[in-house]
Amino acid sequence: MTAYSVASAPHIRSADSVARYFWMKSAALFPVLAAVIWTGGGDFMRMLVLSAGGSLGFEWLSRGFSRKKTTLLNGDTFLTGLTLALILPERAPLPYVLIAVFMAVVVVRECFGGTGNYIVHPAIFGRVFLDAVFPVSAGSPVLFRCAAELPVFAAIVLSAVFFLAQRRIYFETLFYYITIYLLAAFMLGGGSKILMHAGVAVFTAFFLVTDPVVLPLTRQGTNVFALLAAFFAGVLGLWYPAVTAVCYSILIMNMFVPWINDRMRPGSRRGI
Amino acid sequence: MSGSVRLERKKSSTLLNTLKRPHTVKKVRIPLTSGEETLMFPAVKNGDVIERGAKIASPEGEQGSPLFSGIAGKVKLVERTKNGNMVCTHIEVTAPNDFCQTASVLPELRKDAEKLPCRELRSIFRERGLLTTDGRAEPLHKIISGSPSTIKTIVINGCEPEPYVTSEQVLMTSYPTEVLRGAEILRRAAEAEKVIFLIEDAERELFELIKSKIYLLKWDRFEAQKVPAIYPMGTDNFLPGQLSINSAVLNASTAYAAYEAVYLHKPFFERVVTVGGECVAEPRNLWLPLGISIRDALQLCKGLLREPAKLIVGGPMKGVAQKDGEGVVMAGTDAVLALPKEIAGESAEKPCIRCNRCVDACPVFLSPVMITLAAEKNSFEVSREWNVEACIECGLCSFVCPSKRPMLELIAKAKKGIATGS
Numbered sequence A: 001m002t003a004y005s006v007a008s009a010p011h012i013r014s015a016d017s018v019a020r021y022f023w024m025k026s027a028a029l030f031p032v033l034a035a036v037i038w039t040g041g042g043d044f045m046r047m048l049v050l051s052a053g054g055s056l057g058f059e060w061l062s063r064g065f066s067r068k069k070t071t072l073l074n075g076d077t078f079l080t081g082l083t084l085a086l087i088l089p090e091r092a093p094l095p096y097v098l099i100a101v102f103m104a105v106v107v108v109r110e111c112f113g114g115t116g117n118y119i120v121h122p123a124i125f126g127r128v129f130l131d132a133v134f135p136v137s138a139g140s141p142v143l144f145r146c147a148a149e150l151p152v153f154a155a156i157v158l159s160a161v162f163f164l165a166q167r168r169i170y171f172e173t174l175f176y177y178i179t180i181y182l183l184a185a186f187m188l189g190g191g192s193k194i195l196m197h198a199g200v201a202v203f204t205a206f207f208l209v210t211d212p213v214v215l216p217l218t219r220q221g222t223n224v225f226a227l228l229a230a231f232f233a234g235v236l237g238l239w240y241p242a243v244t245a246v247c248y249s250i251l252i253m254n255m256f257v258p259w260i261n262d263r264m265r266p267g268s269r270r271g272i
Numbered sequence B: 001m002s003g004s005v006r007l008e009r010k011k012s013s014t015l016l017n018t019l020k021r022p023h024t025v026k027k028v029r030i031p032l033t034s035g036e037e038t039l040m041f042p043a044v045k046n047g048d049v050i051e052r053g054a055k056i057a058s059p060e061g062e063q064g065s066p067l068f069s070g071i072a073g074k075v076k077l078v079e080r081t082k083n084g085n086m087v088c089t090h091i092e093v094t095a096p097n098d099f100c101q102t103a104s105v106l107p108e109l110r111k112d113a114e115k116l117p118c119r120e121l122r123s124i125f126r127e128r129g130l131l132t133t134d135g136r137a138e139p140l141h142k143i144i145s146g147s148p149s150t151i152k153t154i155v156i157n158g159c160e161p162e163p164y165v166t167s168e169q170v171l172m173t174s175y176p177t178e179v180l181r182g183a184e185i186l187r188r189a190a191e192a193e194k195v196i197f198l199i200e201d202a203e204r205e206l207f208e209l210i211k212s213k214i215y216l217l218k219w220d221r222f223e224a225q226k227v228p229a230i231y232p233m234g235t236d237n238f239l240p241g242q243l244s245i246n247s248a249v250l251n252a253s254t255a256y257a258a259y260e261a262v263y264l265h266k267p268f269f270e271r272v273v274t275v276g277g278e279c280v281a282e283p284r285n286l287w288l289p290l291g292i293s294i295r296d297a298l299q300l301c302k303g304l305l306r307e308p309a310k311l312i313v314g315g316p317m318k319g320v321a322q323k324d325g326e327g328v329v330m331a332g333t334d335a336v337l338a339l340p341k342e343i344a345g346e347s348a349e350k351p352c353i354r355c356n357r358c359v360d361a362c363p364v365f366l367s368p369v370m371i372t373l374a375a376e377k378n379s380f381e382v383s384r385e386w387n388v389e390a391c392i393e394c395g396l397c398s399f400v401c402p403s404k405r406p407m408l409e410l411i412a413k414a415k416k417g418i419a420t421g422s
């Protein structure tokens, strides 16, 4: 008999994989993308191509420069590109888009070591960077402006359902985020635009808050993250447009993740 | 995401073929250990011709258990020098080529078995070389004879959450009454009050069978309980809270061995082993003599259909991968598996995406991700802060990880690092 592998147990693995995670999440975004293309037209198409293509291009280049193996196939960068396209204003001029993509992919992702190693949400960081450095260039993206329109709203809900079916996130985290966000919006006088707020809340909860890489490492921690992020988003919403508010709130909470991780360790409160 | 993992059971293939006792085993090679660290001395000489069930080694002192040969044949002592002395490490028994291991004549059923006092039962366990048939493989009399009153309950663990493995299930289904009688013997030997049978909820028929047998025997000290078929429930005696307090947890096959030893005067020299996996031509459960090599065990199932990626002794979650077929079946071996590449092949490791799957899966509520990220950087102190020492090495974190990180290896590394103080 020949020599067999003596690798350590366990000898079987679940069928899950990193690539499956990111590609499936990208796929879940399809209804939203379709609806936004329908609403935003050619401008959004251009943005989508620039952002997704730019993300892949930048990753390929930066991996090439540092002579690391490319990770394009795991879908992480692609998802970053899609997300960025959805939160940038569709008419942003080319240089600004490239700057945002560069910040997201090269500075946040690659400089920290690629998939799994960054400490803030890359797409959100790209957007916030643009907001902070070139305020004139940033406006609300078409998705956030039109969240109250029925097709877009329906698409957001559909995407959310698709993603929920993949069972990647804790149900109550989403629930907390959406509830607190809407409550804050309502109490702070957003009652007239409640449908828009609902659309934004659902999209944010499902597709912006839930990047696993920058979430806390326990169930309770994730819930605390969502609660506080929603609260901050509501408060910031008093002064800023919705997109800026949610982006800032998530970035702020990203900073707290190490602290949450340390405080909220897995406990024995769950029964088997 | 949920807190528990139900593995795909994959048990039907090994249940398709019936339990069999092969009579063509030509060779066994028995290592001279019994339990931990007990010195063993050969009770036979080179060239002796022995019967099936003959004693071949005795322990020094009271603690160990003697060893018996599962086949008839000619003895060869394998020796090695250690500190200047010749020490016997293995005993090989080889049968002549055309020899058929006929089943020994059934001895008469012991009539007074139900009246034997507990001391007598324990000494039968010792004399007949009974070992526990779980991962511990310790002498049964040692486990049973805790100081009186510490063992209140005998828990007969009928759970087999590992995929493929069906040896306990098959034994219980084929010999339910014997297993129950064996459990009663264990109860009396331990002077315990109760016997609880644990059966997985996925094995409904088995549960009903055991329940009806208990009902027929009218033993009201007996009870059958269903537990969820969640890995690692039942592996290495990991049981839900209350059950493991003041109880001795033993496998159904141990109860069966106790039955045979007491009622049939049979020494412990064989056990039921599942020989399975996609690469095995005729997966089934076999009565295998201790000391038979894995290669021979696979041959008894008509050999391999194709080249496996891994040969495993034990289940796919906790078993030990073998580099060749030379390893032998021991008291604690419940399965021998040959798994193909698509199932047991290695996959490239990716960085952690902090998805929490491992945290949610861990049965003892650790944070495998924190432990392993620290271990990767050799910060064993941090791993310790995250309580790595409480890990029961069930392997679930490795199983669920989408990044295919070698969690268990890293955990072992951290534990070792802490132990050596580096």
Ligand code: SF4
Residues within 6 Å of the ligand: B351, B352, B353, B354, B355, B356, B357, B358, B359, B368, B369, B397, B400, B401, B402, B403, B404, B405
């Ligand atoms: S399951 Fe794997 S990828 Fe997910 S958090 Fe644990 S170690 Fe990281």
Ligand code: SF4
Residues within 6 Å of the ligand: B361, B362, B363, B364, B365, B366, B367, B368, B390, B391, B392, B393, B394, B395, B396, B397, B398, B407, B408, B411
């Ligand atoms: S191997 Fe250890 S850390 Fe991993 S799931 Fe099992 S008990 Fe938890």
